[in-house]
Amino acid sequence: MSEDVSEESKPRRRQARGERRIAQLLQAAANVFCTYGYTATSTNAIAREASVSPGTLYQYFPNKEAIAIELGERLLHEMREAHGQAFTPGNLALPLPELLDVVVDPMIEFNCENPVFLALMHGSEVPGRIAEEHDALHANLLTSVRDVIAHFAPTLSPEERARIADMTFAIFKGGLGLVLAAPEGAERDATIAELKTVLLRYLSPLVDGTVTTTPTR
Amino acid sequence: MSEDVSEESKPRRRQARGERRIAQLLQAAANVFCTYGYTATSTNAIAREASVSPGTLYQYFPNKEAIAIELGERLLHEMREAHGQAFTPGNLALPLPELLDVVVDPMIEFNCENPVFLALMHGSEVPGRIAEEHDALHANLLTSVRDVIAHFAPTLSPEERARIADMTFAIFKGGLGLVLAAPEGAERDATIAELKTVLLRYLSPLVDGTVTTTPTR
Amino acid sequence: MSEDVSEESKPRRRQARGERRIAQLLQAAANVFCTYGYTATSTNAIAREASVSPGTLYQYFPNKEAIAIELGERLLHEMREAHGQAFTPGNLALPLPELLDVVVDPMIEFNCENPVFLALMHGSEVPGRIAEEHDALHANLLTSVRDVIAHFAPTLSPEERARIADMTFAIFKGGLGLVLAAPEGAERDATIAELKTVLLRYLSPLVDGTVTTTPTR
Amino acid sequence: MSEDVSEESKPRRRQARGERRIAQLLQAAANVFCTYGYTATSTNAIAREASVSPGTLYQYFPNKEAIAIELGERLLHEMREAHGQAFTPGNLALPLPELLDVVVDPMIEFNCENPVFLALMHGSEVPGRIAEEHDALHANLLTSVRDVIAHFAPTLSPEERARIADMTFAIFKGGLGLVLAAPEGAERDATIAELKTVLLRYLSPLVDGTVTTTPTR
DNA sequence: GATGAATGAGGATTCATTCAT
DNA sequence: TATGAATGAATCCTCATTCAT
Numbered sequence: 001m002s003e004d005v006s007e008e009s010k011p012r013r014r015q016a017r018g019e020r021r022i023a024q025l026l027q028a029a030a031n032v033f034c035t036y037g038y039t040a041t042s043t044n045a046i047a048r049e050a051s052v053s054p055g056t057l058y059q060y061f062p063n064k065e066a067i068a069i070e071l072g073e074r075l076l077h078e079m080r081e082a083h084g085q086a087f088t089p090g091n092l093a094l095p096l097p098e099l100l101d102v103v104v105d106p107m108i109e110f111n112c113e114n115p116v117f118l119a120l121m122h123g124s125e126v127p128g129r130i131a132e133e134h135d136a137l138h139a140n141l142l143t144s145v146r147d148v149i150a151h152f153a154p155t156l157s158p159e160e161r162a163r164i165a166d167m168t169f170a171i172f173k174g175g176l177g178l179v180l181a182a183p184e185g186a187e188r189d190a191t192i193a194e195l196k197t198v199l200l201r202y203l204s205p206l207v208d209g210t211v212t213t214t215p216t217r
Numbered sequence: 218m219s220e221d222v223s224e225e226s227k228p229r230r231r232q233a234r235g236e237r238r239i240a241q242l243l244q245a246a247a248n249v250f251c252t253y254g255y256t257a258t259s260t261n262a263i264a265r266e267a268s269v270s271p272g273t274l275y276q277y278f279p280n281k282e283a284i285a286i287e288l289g290e291r292l293l294h295e296m297r298e299a300h301g302q303a304f305t306p307g308n309l310a311l312p313l314p315e316l317l318d319v320v321v322d323p324m325i326e327f328n329c330e331n332p333v334f335l336a337l338m339h340g341s342e343v344p345g346r347i348a349e350e351h352d353a354l355h356a357n358l359l360t361s362v363r364d365v366i367a368h369f370a371p372t373l374s375p376e377e378r379a380r381i382a383d384m385t386f387a388i389f390k391g392g393l394g395l396v397l398a399a400p401e402g403a404e405r406d407a408t409i410a411e412l413k414t415v416l417l418r419y420l421s422p423l424v425d426g427t428v429t430t431t432p433t434r
Numbered sequence: 435m436s437e438d439v440s441e442e443s444k445p446r447r448r449q450a451r452g453e454r455r456i457a458q459l460l461q462a463a464a465n466v467f468c469t470y471g472y473t474a475t476s477t478n479a480i481a482r483e484a485s486v487s488p489g490t491l492y493q494y495f496p497n498k499e500a501i502a503i504e505l506g507e508r509l510l511h512e513m514r515e516a517h518g519q520a521f522t523p524g525n526l527a528l529p530l531p532e533l534l535d536v537v538v539d540p541m542i543e544f545n546c547e548n549p550v551f552l553a554l555m556h557g558s559e560v561p562g563r564i565a566e567e568h569d570a571l572h573a574n575l576l577t578s579v580r581d582v583i584a585h586f587a588p589t590l591s592p593e594e595r596a597r598i599a600d601m602t603f604a605i606f607k608g609g610l611g612l613v614l615a616a617p618e619g620a621e622r623d624a625t626i627a628e629l630k631t632v633l634l635r636y637l638s639p640l641v642d643g644t645v646t647t648t649p650t651r
Numbered sequence: 652m653s654e655d656v657s658e659e660s661k662p663r664r665r666q667a668r669g670e671r672r673i674a675q676l677l678q679a680a681a682n683v684f685c686t687y688g689y690t691a692t693s694t695n696a697i698a699r700e701a702s703v704s705p706g707t708l709y710q711y712f713p714n715k716e717a718i719a720i721e722l723g724e725r726l727l728h729e730m731r732e733a734h735g736q737a738f739t740p741g742n743l744a745l746p747l748p749e750l751l752d753v754v755v756d757p758m759i760e761f762n763c764e765n766p767v768f769l770a771l772m773h774g775s776e777v778p779g780r781i782a783e784e785h786d787a788l789h790a791n792l793l794t795s796v797r798d799v800i801a802h803f804a805p806t807l808s809p810e811e812r813a814r815i816a817d818m819t820f821a822i823f824k825g826g827l828g829l830v831l832a833a834p835e836g837a838e839r840d841a842t843i844a845e846l847k848t849v850l851l852r853y854l855s856p857l858v859d860g861t862v863t864t865t866p867t868r
Numbered sequence: 869g870a871t872g873a874a875t876g877a878g879g880a881t882t883c884a885t886t887c888a889t
Numbered sequence: 890t891a892t893g894a895a896t897g898a899a900t901c902c903t904c905a906t907t908c909a910t
Contacts, residue, residue: 017910039256042900053875058902060873122339159407167411170391178383190376194384194872201418234890259883270892275885451869473690474902487871492906556773593841600829601845608821624810628818635852668889668894693879704896709881711894 022060025050026074029067030116037119038068072120073135077116079110087144090152096204100196103148104172108179108192115180121173145169159191164206171198239277242267243291243308246284247333255285257334281362289337289354296327304361310369313424317413318363325396325409332397338390355386362386370423381423388415456494459484460508463501464550472502472553506554506571513544513551521578526585530638534630537582540607542613542626549614555607579603587640598640605632673711676701677725680718681767688770689719723771723788730761730768738795743802747855751847754799758823759830759843766831772824790822796820804857815857822849 028050032041043064047057061067083106085091091102110197111117121137146165153161182188245267251257260281264274278284300323302308308319328334338354363382370378392412399405462484466475477498481491495501517540519525525536545551555571580599587595609629616622679701683692684759694715695696712718732758734757736742742753772788796818804812833839 021873037256039254043902044900054902055876056874063901115890163407163411166395167392167408167415170395171388171415174387174391175384178387190380191384194380198384198388198419200416201422202415205418238890260885261883270894271883272886272887272893273891276890279885281884454870471690473688477906478904487873488904488906489908490870493869496906498905597841597845601826601842601849604825604829605822605849606826609818611870612817612821624814625818628814632818632822632849632853635856638848639852672894694881695879705879705881706883706897707895714880 018060021052021056022070025052025057025060026067028073029071030114033068033071033115033119037122038064043067068120069136071116075117075120076112076137076140078114079107083107083110087148092148096152096207097196097200099148099204100199104192104196104199107172108176108195111176111182112180112188116177117174118180142166142169145172149203149206152203156206164203168199168203171195171202230278235277239287242269242274242277243284243288245269246288247331250285250288250336251333260284267276280310285337286353288333292331292334293354293357295331296324300324302329303360305364309365313369313421314417316365317416317420321389321409321413321416325393325412328393329397329401329405335390335397348416359383359386362389366420366423369420373423385416385420388412388419452494455486455490456504459486459491459494460501460505462486463505464548467502467505468550468554470483477501503570504553505550507555509551510574512548512574513541517541517544521582526582530586530635530641531630534633534637538606538626538630538633541631542610545610546614546618546622552607552610552614576600576603579606583637583640586637591641598637599639602633602637605629605636609633669711672703672707673721676703676708677718677722677757680722681765683853684722684770685767688778689715694718705791709746719771720765720787724829726765726768726771727788727791729765730758734758734761738799743799747803747858748847748851749797751854752852755823755843755847755850759827759846762830763835763839764828769824769827793817793820796823798853803854807857815854819850819854822853826850 004126029041029046032045032049041064043057044054046064046067047054050057057067059106061070086103086106091099094102117137143167145168146161149156149161149165149168154163156164172195175191175198179188179191179195182191242263246258246263249262249266253262258281260274261271263281263284263311264271267274275285278287303320303323308316311319334354362385363378365375366378366385370381373381389412392408392415396405396408396412398422399408454464459480463475463480466479466483470479475498477491480498480501481488484491491501495504520537520540523592525533528536551571576599579602580595583590583595583599583602587598590598606629609625609632613625613629616625676697678690680697683696683700687696692715694703694708697715697718701708712721737754739758742750745753768788774794793816796819797812798805800812800816800819804815807815823846826842826849830839830842830846833842
């Protein structure tokens with residue numbers, strides 16, 4: 001009798017358990033990645049942090065890279081969902097200083113709450129040779145930056161736009177590192193403000209579209 | 218017998234041999250660090266790259282970290298020796314654009330020739346928790362940046378100066394990553410120019426000393 | 435409640451269901467054993483092949499060996515049922531060439547349809563140290579061979595008979611391997627014929643019972 | 652001084668040690684392969700049997716398969732060196748019974764002393780899908796058998812010769828299994844004699860070249 | 869019964885480091 | 890000094906088996 005009652009609740013509960021495990025493992029992975037970096041993190045360490053056996057981890061992920069990928073994708077989703085509206089047309093119409101507030105603040109906030117995001121983007125620490133998984137995050141965010149740049153400076157050549165977007169993103173990542181390294185409170189806030197200053201000074205000459213990329217030479 | 222002949226020449230030769238070994242090992246380490254990153258580099262790989270047995274490596278370095286430290290120190294020395302005059306009083310009197318050329322160009326050049334330098338600074342990719350060895354490089358270079366900042370904007374509070382120096386350095390590192398990632402030639406040159414543009418726009422408001430750190434708020 | 439309705443129909447249905455499960459699992463095991471060999475086959479792989487959860491498998495078999503044993507027993511039964519009449523008195527009266535046809539052909543056919551049978555007999559590939567499960571198959575079939583030998587050469591000592599039976603069986607197994615390895619069609623048929631030739635030439639001197647076992651010495 | 656004395660003796664001694672280790676590891680592997688079979692043998696078990704650490708094993712062999720391959724090659728060499736003259740022209744001129752003695756006896760002897768040889772040939776127990784490493788042994792020995800067959804029955808078609816060689820080799824392997832399973836002494840000798848009987852009866856009709864391959868059909 | 873999550877010991881392999889020569 | 894053999898703990902990953910649901 002009771003077997004027939006809820007033909008779906010049982011599998012659902014199972015799935016729910018599985019989902020919880022995955023979330024738990026990803027959270028654990030985030031912690032360990034943050035503490036030791038992606039490369040130095042072992043799957044066993046993740047399992048230990050999640051208080052599960054190594055076998056359990058491998059029931060949900062085929063290897064460490066898959067964990068990083070899934071974690072990155074989820075964070076990206078989360079970020080888009082939480083702060084995706086930052087790039088809406090209405091905001092794009094704002095003057096640059098306000099736009100920076102509207103765009104940078106939520107990004108910073110999100111990264112403060114999920115410092116593993118930056119860790120994943122730093123990824124395999126090899127400079128100039130970024131691994132696939134982290135590329136995804138990179139590429140995805142870069143695209144957004146490019147779009148904003150394109151909106152503000154539509155007359156630039158694609159190469160110039162790409163270069164400016166790369167640079168903007170590099171600045172942001174660098175600044176974000178400083179922000180995360182700063183103790184929460186006034187110091188962190190000041191660092192955030194400083195980062196916005198950099199971006200504002202760098203990008204404002206582009207706004208009217210009359211400035212060439214390399215004015216110093 | 219031959220040990221008695223010249224009580225100094227042999228030790229000296231030994232020292233010379235040792236120095237060559239060390240240089241050889243450090244060069245090998247630089248290569249492998251660049252290719253695989255610090256964490257993923259094994260001491261055996263370094264020894265192999267140096268065409269030396271693992272035992273020999275451990276005769277000169279107690280562990281992997283010591284190699285990175287020594288490598289960093291030597292690079293720092295080299296850099297100071299090659300481009301240390303950039304910070305001489307004469308140069309500091311230059312207007313900012315010229316100063317940037319004079320300071321940034323050699324730094325970039327040096328890093329293009331020694332890409333391992335950036336690799337070491339990225340170091341253990343962990344954000345906000347930089348390992349000892351890389352701290353040294355960091356701290357050392359930061360000090361230089363701070364000095365320049367102090368020269369240009371002597372009225373700033375130490376905290377502001379530190380913040381600006383940190384940010385400047387972060388920008389430089391981020392830009393340097395882009396430079397190294399760009400293919401040599403026009404693209405790389407443009408990236409270098411762009412980096413200088415960022416720095417110029419960021420720092421020029423400080424020059425006359427009338428600008429506060431956070432104009433956007 | 436519903437348990438009281440028909441005290442037999444439900445258990446029976448259950449037993450029937452159980453039987454189906456067992457058959458399904460054994461079939462799956464046969465497939466996987468054939469493909470990867472007994473040792474390299476995992477119980478999880480069997481369960482997957484049977485589209486069943488690992489837990490279900492263990493509800494019917496205590497471990498991997500039990501699966502092999504049961505599979506062997508069932509195949510033995512099947513074989514006896516399908517081709518057991520080969521050894522009936524009427525057939526034993528046939529002259530050797532015809533008897534070989536009558537005995538060998540169905541055996542070959544059965545093994546072509548159930549290649550796992552040979553896999554089980556090879557079993558744990560260890561020579562001279564055959565595992566329990568496979569021993570059963572072995573012993574059982576050997577007995578049949580011995581009986582036929584005894585019928586044809588009743589004057590031989592038990593030891594000689596045992597030796598000849600062992601050798602006959604070894605030849606058959608070796609030949610069967612070649613048969614299964616040969617592509618179906620003319621090549622396989624020729625291999626079968628060749629196997630019968632071997633057996634005929636080996637055994638025909640025994641038929642009149644006047645030949646000793648070792649004529650070459 | 653003493654450093655210069657024997658510039659080769661030291662490396663040589665090292666090489667000698669390495670060679671000893673390799674021999675020791677191969678011997679250990681042979682033991683374990685014989686006891687548990689190739690598939691069920693773990694590299695750790697081999698290392699343990701050789702009383703060395705797992706790391707040591709991997710200094711000499713990249714993986715388990717490489718051990719099996721090297722072991723097979725060495726055994727093949729050894730066999731050829733010890734009993735290779737069995738196939739010399741002079742022997743091929745012998746009548747079949749004598750030839751069998753001359754060929755089979757040393758082979759049997761060698762295999763009794765190196766039972767791992769058969770274990771390697773059984774290899775991955777999968778029927779009809781023999782792994783590469785074991786193929787080498789197989790192919791190599793088969794070639795010898797084919798050559799002898801070709802010498803005795805030059806008029807046969809290549810297909811028939813191949814089939815007869817395959818069958819002869821299968822018989823030998825099967826018989827060899829029985830020989831190794833038999834306790835040393837009279838019983839083993841009788842088994843050897845029986846194997847030769849089989850081969851003699853199977854192959855003697857071919858000698859005059861007048862017999863077709865499949866007389867029963 | 870059925871499921872599939874969970875386990876943890878074990879297997880292959882690597883690596884920082886030590887040691888005998 | 891230099892070598893490279895040796896170590897053994899640690900890594901990634903699998904698998905037979907158990908257990909809660």
